[in-house]
Amino acid sequence: xxxxxxxxxxxxxxxxxxxxxxxxxxxxxxxxxxxxxxxxxxxxxxxxxxxxxxxxxxxxxxxxxxxxxxxxxxxxxxxxxxxxxxxxxxxxxxxxxxxxxxxxxxxxxxxxxxxxxxxxxxxxxxxxxxxxxxxxxxxxxxxxxxxxxxxxxxxxxxxxxxxxxxxxxxxxxxxxxxxxxxxxxxxxxxxxxxxxxxxxxxxxxxxxxxxxxxxxxxxxxxxxxxxxxxxxxxxxxxxxxxxxxxxxxxxxxxxxxxxxxxxxxxxxxxxxxxxxxxxxxxxxxxxxxxxxxxxxxxxxxxxxxxxxxxxxxxxxxxxxxxxxxxxxxxxxxxxxxxxxxxxxxxxxxxxxxxxxxxxxxxxxxxxxxxxxxxxxxxxxxxxxxxxxxxxxxxxxxxxxxxxxxxxxxxxxxxxxxxxxxxxxxxxxxxxxxxxx
Amino acid sequence: xxxxxxxxxxxxxxxxxxxxxxxxxxxxxxxxxxxxxxxxxxxxxxxxxxxxxxxxxxxxxxxxxxxxxxxxxxxxxxxxxxxxxxxxxxxxxxxxxxxxxxxxxxxxxxxxxxxxxxxxxxxxxxxxxxxxxxxxxxxxxxxxxxxxxxxxxxxxxxxxxxxxxxxxxxxxxxxxxxxxxxxxxxxxxxxxxxxxxxxxxxxxxxxxxxxxxxxxxxxxxxxxxxxxxxxxxxxxxxxxxxxxxxxxxxxxxxxxxxxxxxxxxxxxxxxxxxxxxxxxxxxxxxxxxxxxxxxxxxxxxxxxxxxxxxxxxxxxxxxxxxxxxxxxxxxx
Numbered sequence: 037x038x039x040x041x042x043x044x045x046x047x048x049x050x051x052x053x054x055x056x057x058x059x060x061x062x063x064x065x066x067x068x069x070x071x072x073x074x075x076x077x078x079x080x081x082x083x084x085x086x087x088x089x090x091x092x093x094x095x096x097x098x099x100x101x102x103x104x105x106x107x108x109x110x111x112x113x114x115x116x117x118x119x120x121x122x123x124x125x126x127x128x129x130x131x132x133x134x135x136x137x138x139x140x141x142x143x144x145x146x147x148x149x150x151x152x153x154x155x156x157x158x159x160x161x162x163x164x165x166x167x168x169x170x171x172x173x174x175x176x177x178x179x180x181x182x183x184x185x186x187x188x189x190x191x192x193x194x195x196x197x198x199x200x201x202x203x204x205x206x207x208x209x210x211x212x213x214x215x216x217x218x219x220x221x222x223x224x225x226x227x228x229x230x231x232x233x234x235x236x237x238x239x240x241x242x243x244x245x246x247x248x249x250x251x252x253x254x255x256x257x258x259x260x261x262x263x264x265x266x267x268x269x270x271x272x273x274x275x276x277x278x279x280x281x282x283x284x285x286x287x288x289x290x291x292x293x294x295x296x297x298x299x300x301x302x303x304x305x306x307x308x309x310x311x312x313x314x315x316x317x318x319x320x321x322x323x324x325x326x327x328x329x330x331x332x333x334x335x336x337x338x339x340x341x342x343x344x345x346x347x348x349x350x351x352x353x354x355x356x357x358x359x360x361x362x363x364x365x366x367x368x369x370x371x372x373x374x375x376x377x378x379x380x381x382x383x384x385x386x387x388x389x390x391x392x393x394x395x396x397x398x399x400x401x402x403x404x405x406x407x408x409x410x411x412x413x414x415x416x417x418x419x420x421x422x423x424x425x426x427x428x429x430x431x432x433x434x435x436x437x438x439x440x441x442x443x444x445x446x447x448x449x450x451x452x453x454x455x456x457x458x459x460x461x462x463x464x465x466x467x468x469x470x471x472x
Numbered sequence: 473x474x475x476x477x478x479x480x481x482x483x484x485x486x487x488x489x490x491x492x493x494x495x496x497x498x499x500x501x502x503x504x505x506x507x508x509x510x511x512x513x514x515x516x517x518x519x520x521x522x523x524x525x526x527x528x529x530x531x532x533x534x535x536x537x538x539x540x541x542x543x544x545x546x547x548x549x550x551x552x553x554x555x556x557x558x559x560x561x562x563x564x565x566x567x568x569x570x571x572x573x574x575x576x577x578x579x580x581x582x583x584x585x586x587x588x589x590x591x592x593x594x595x596x597x598x599x600x601x602x603x604x605x606x607x608x609x610x611x612x613x614x615x616x617x618x619x620x621x622x623x624x625x626x627x628x629x630x631x632x633x634x635x636x637x638x639x640x641x642x643x644x645x646x647x648x649x650x651x652x653x654x655x656x657x658x659x660x661x662x663x664x665x666x667x668x669x670x671x672x673x674x675x676x677x678x679x680x681x682x683x684x685x686x687x688x689x690x691x692x693x694x695x696x697x698x699x700x701x702x703x704x705x706x707x708x709x710x711x712x713x714x715x716x717x718x719x720x721x722x723x724x725x726x727x728x729x730x731x732x733x734x735x736x737x738x739x740x741x742x743x744x745x746x747x748x749x750x751x752x753x754x755x756x757x758x759x760x761x762x763x764x765x766x767x768x769x770x771x772x773x774x775x776x777x778x779x780x781x782x783x784x785x786x787x788x789x790x791x792x793x794x795x796x797x798x799x800x801x802x803x804x
Binding site: 186187189190191194195197202203205212213215216233234236237239241243244245253264266268272274281327329330333336393394398401404405411415417429430437439 | 476493496498503517518519520521529533536537539540555558561563566567585586588591592594597598649652653709712714720724725
């Protein structure tokens with residue numbers, strides 16, 4: 037047999053988690069010569085250059101031994117196959133040795149010895165798709181983001197939102213507001229519903245200098261990427277700036293109570309007002325700190341809702357709240373307080389079928405558009421940092437804008453005095469009035 | 473009181489001890505601070521964007537897309553432009569479990585305000601994921617070059633592709649070979665008569681890329697949306713902002729679903745299996761006294777030592793040393 041063999045092919049493999057990439061390499065090696073010997077790396081050899089294998093040497097050798105394309109299987113004790121190559125060369129003195137190694141290896145282990153014995157090195161293309169890095173990263177991705185979702189899915193051919201192909205929705209001439217109905221409610225709205233949402237989103241989009249725009253402008257003054265300023269603007273919508281879902285939750289609970297207690301929404305509005313005011317709590321949805329004689333957007337929103345035939349339980353309850361709230365104020369000799377955009381906007385969104393959280397999302401994200409415009413204006417027409425003395429007007433971050441009302445200036449104690457100083461300071465307790 | 477630490481060091485360019493305390497007096501020489509804006513103003517009675525009363529706008533029947541034109545471009549769009557913006561925004565609304573949505577869901581797991589989750593999704597729009605500003609700026613740069621050098625858009629597209637073939641913001645990739653949505657967008661823009669030089673130029677970029685790329689590629693959603701928005705008159709930055717915000721609506725819905733279907737995650741609840749870890753092996757912590765003896769400060773005090781020092785640092789993933797971006801410097 038030894039005399040007939042003119043070419044011996046040798047290839048190393050880990051054969052760990054054996055896959056198509058391994059098989060392809062070994063099959064390619066087999067066709068290059070008369071006899072193919074495959075060296076399976078020991079655990080120690082693998083650990084010398086990468087993570088230890090998952091399968092044992094015995095398991096890995098069993099797989100390689102079962103392959104038709106492999107003539108003989110040997111163990112390989114180090115990453116460098118020279119030891120095995122020498123052994124083969126001594127047994128097959130007249131045969132040429134071809135060393136096969138994947139193209140991902142820039143420096144082929146054993147190359148020097150192969151050169152020395154005038155052998156040949158062949159590097160077939162590396163099968164990257166199933167590389168351990170790719171497989172691991174895919175498993176990580178699946179593990180991290182695998183979720184059941186009723187919202188959407190995406191394939192190479194389409195993106196489906198609640199069952200509708202997004203591209204088809206757009207082609208058919210639906211609007212973005214229609215798509216918001218699909219997103220949050222899984223349905224295409226009636227025309228009057230779409231009109232109401234257009235009305236509300238368009239109106240809510242811009243509110244000049246409110247916390248959201250001020251937030252965007254302040255953040256962009258440090259010149260981060262634009263999305264940072266927009267995200268900050270959206271995030272200003274908390275418990276005070278557009279109390280979001282809270283108004284909706286309140287309305288929901290009182291409507292449920294009306295049903296349970298057999299009361300009309302008109303009656304329930306009075307009960308809500310009395311309960312809130314008697315407890316010393318503000319009634320959500322009324323009054324606006326800047327538009328003190330009535331938010332220009334709010335009452336027209338109520339009227340538009342009625343005009344479009346979209347009055348539901350929420351509007352009935354909201355109207356009742358406004359009526360009873362102002363009756364109580366009138367009795368106390370106090371001035372009229374009008375509905376604000378939370379009261380009007382959330383009411384309309386609720387009657388359109390948007391949950392309190394969906395309404396919160398729509399309102400606050402919608403404001404992001406105008407805040408982006410404000411931030412862009414600041415980038416393009418203003419100066420970073422907004423503190424320049426060269427500007428004709430005092431800037432937002434000018435040093436003179438700081439009014440400090442904290443503890444008086446005081447010397448820093450030396451590090452040796454620190455413990456005694458800190459003890460006295462804690463005992464005296466004056467610091468407590470500054471604790472936040 | 474004596475000198476504190478190094479604050480009396482003669483190398484300091486100031487006399488630290490005698491520097492003044494106290495806040496700065498109000499500056500009465502200049503006009504007081506006011507929020508200056510070209511975008512909008514409001515008073516007690518009205519909200520006015522680019523000169524238009526917003527309540528009057530909506531009463532007239534203008535909608536969300538119209539308002540976006542007004543805020544960003546100070547103009548009322550043509551009906552065709554308004555339709556096209558709606559089209560683009562629908563396509564940009566949802567993208568499955570993409571990065572912004574994943575982030576929003578992760579944040580929602582902490583039982584946050586919904587706005588934190590939606591806002592955070594906007595932060596995911598960087599230079600790799602939907603880099604509309606990078607794409608738009610690239611178009612502007614090469615179109616200006618074509619004009620200056622008297623080249624055709626085809627010639628300049630070839631140059632652009634040569635220089636940006638592997639950039640994430642090329643607008644041409646293998647991402648949408650089976651999904652016709654991106655190409656349909658250009659067809660719709662042409663039908664509506666709003667397609668202009670940016671769509672034309674992007675088509676040339678697609679052709680040029682297909683000519684030299686080994687793998688099949690085609691127009692992708694970044695290129696389709698970016699070029700269409702530019703033809704609608706939006707700047708690269710405005711495009712970036714509008715599309716990132718558009719996706720935040722979907723991120724909000726996903727954060728709601730996360731709360732509805734999954735569970736909140738408490739501090740310390742999530743474990744990281746050892747199999748995920750490939751950092752240094754377990755090692756014994758030196759006692760404080762041993763540290764004095766055996767731990768030496770590391771630094772490279774000559775360029776050669778520094779180079780070795782940096783190479784060593786790069787080996788530790790998470791140190792940040794492998795990330796070195798090129799910034800514009802005056803010398804080449």
